[in-house]
Amino acid sequence: MPGIMLQVYQRLLTAFGPQHWWPGETPFEVMVGAVLTQNTNWQNVERAIANLRAADLLEPHALYLVPVDELEELIRPAGYFRVKARRLRALLEFVEGRYGGSLEWMFRRGLPELRDELLAIHGIGPETADSILLYAAGLPVFVVDAYTHRVLFRHGWIDEEADYHQIQDYLQSSLPQEAPLYNEFHALFVHLGKHYCRKSRPKCPECPLREMLPEGGPQEAAS
DNA sequence: TGCCAGGCCGGGT
DNA sequence: ACCCGGCATGGC
Numbered sequence: 527m528p529g530i531m532l533q534v535y536q537r538l539l540t541a542f543g544p545q546h547w548w549p550g551e552t553p554f555e556v557m558v559g560a561v562l563t564q565n566t567n568w569q570n571v572e573r574a575i576a577n578l579r580a581a582d583l584l585e586p587h588a589l590y591l592v593p594v595d596e597l598e599e600l601i602r603p604a605g606y607f608r609v610k611a612r613r614l615r616a617l618l619e620f621v622e623g624r625y626g627g628s629l630e631w632m633f634r635r636g637l638p639e640l641r642d643e644l645l646a647i648h649g650i651g652p653e654t655a656d657s658i659l660l661y662a663a664g665l666p667v668f669v670v671d672a673y674t675h676r677v678l679f680r681h682g683w684i685d686e687e688a689d690y691h692q693i694q695d696y697l698q699s700s701l702p703q704e705a706p707l708y709n710e711f712h713a714l715f716v717h718l719g720k721h722y723c724r725k726s727r728p729k730c731p732e733c734p735l736r737e738m739l740p741e742g743g744p745q746e747a748a749s
Numbered sequence: 750t751g752c753c754a755g756g757c758c759g760g761g762t
Numbered sequence: 763a764c765c766c767g768g769c770a771t772g773g774c
Binding site for chain 2: 559560561563565566567568569605606609613648649650652653654657669671672673674715716719720725726
Binding site for chain 1: 768769770771772773
């Protein structure tokens with residue numbers, strides 16, 4: 527009998543199909559997107575990325591040479607643009623200073639050292655670090671986000687107060703440790719969270735996981 | 750038209 | 763240790 531999370535994965539995959547989800551055309555674009563999407567709609571991030579692409583700046587050394595105030599204007603559509611410009615600077619200075627601007631060299635560092643290095647950068651928290659590790663470097667790290675938390679909590683599979691690493695451990699210990707699986711599963715969580723397991727007005731009756739809800743419906747958030 | 754979106758940091762208790 | 767405000771744009 528397969529684990530519950532494997533069953534969830536199978537159901538979502540059957541219902542939605544493979545997402546082939548890759549949040550960028552290159553590893554560097556993925557890295558930039560990971561910072562820009564912090565608490566922000568992906569659609570806004572795409573506008574900011576489009577600005578960077580139009581300016582031919584989707585490359586570590588080129589972007590590193592851009593002054594913060596210019597960077598701010600380029601990424602303005604992504605929101606929190608002053609904060610994010612500085613977070614991107616911190617990341618770029620790290621890549622430049624520590625790895626000579628080479629993501630190849632950076633990714634060669636591997637787990638768990640690279641994760642620790644990323645977390646030490648100002649403005650890079652667990653989700654941003656893990657997005658870079660999974661989607662840019664292809665390393666087997668499950669990305670936990672607000673959608674993941676909500677889906678797992680509403681079905682009673684985790685506590686509402688479960689922190690990032692508890693949720694990550696739960697998923698990684700329930701699944702084969704394979705990057706392609708984590709990649710696809712995370713994308714399926716996002717799709718589910720956006721269209722069915724939404725924050726307000728969830729569509730549980732039509733959700734592919736409806737039969738896996740606890741007795742009496744989804745867990746409600748504590749008041 | 751308000752509410753929300755793929756977080757993270759820093760300051761106050 | 764915990765809680766909370768700040769950060770900002772654009773779509774539904």
